[in-house]
Amino acid sequence: MGTRLHDLDAYWSPGLTLTVRGREYTLPLPSAELGLWCRRLAEVTGEVHNASNEQEIQAAIARIEALPQLPGDLSLPERVLGDVYQQMAANGVEDPYIQFCGQTGYIWIIGGEDAAERYWTSGGRPEASGPGNRAQRRQANRNGTGGNRTAEADATARPASTSGTTSPPTPGRKSRRRTAR
Helix, strand or coil: CCCCCCCHHHCCCCEEEEEECCEEEEEECCCHHHHHHHHHHHHHHHHHHHCCCHHHHHHHHHHHHCCCCCCCCCCHHHHHHCHHHHHHHHCCCCHHHHHHHHHHHHHHHHHCHHHHHHHHHCCCCCCCCCCCCHHHHHHHHHCCCCCCCCHHHHHCCCCCCCCCCCCCCCCCCCCCCCCCC
């Protein structure tokens, strides 16, 4: 008798949960048809980007046009988000947020949870290395960097403190200094 594996539902999450303006939205697992369509679209899009001549571009475009049509005249975010699209619209979520959630859902379908998380936390710009959370962005703006640092600014070294003292802790923040017990 062979090995029997347990029900996959015991190991698989029910979908991808996105938090927008303090509200959680859970994208359901995509249907087999939608998953296959998204992966084929990603593959063919990659071929267009990698095409080096007109013939390769035309061949890639022909493959895009040959993708099976999914039911309904829906945009990518409507298709990927499903019922969540309507929930977000009813809750007054702005279009750029809905578009970003749709793009994140697409990344999740073709690349998995880790890829979706990287896309989400980078604000859709995986190459960005700017501040990640609101407090860090505010601090960067106070410092005048605002995430738009120049190479010259990055190359300018700041002198290190040589006084041997430390600054007092900022109110509301924990001090890094150890206290005697």
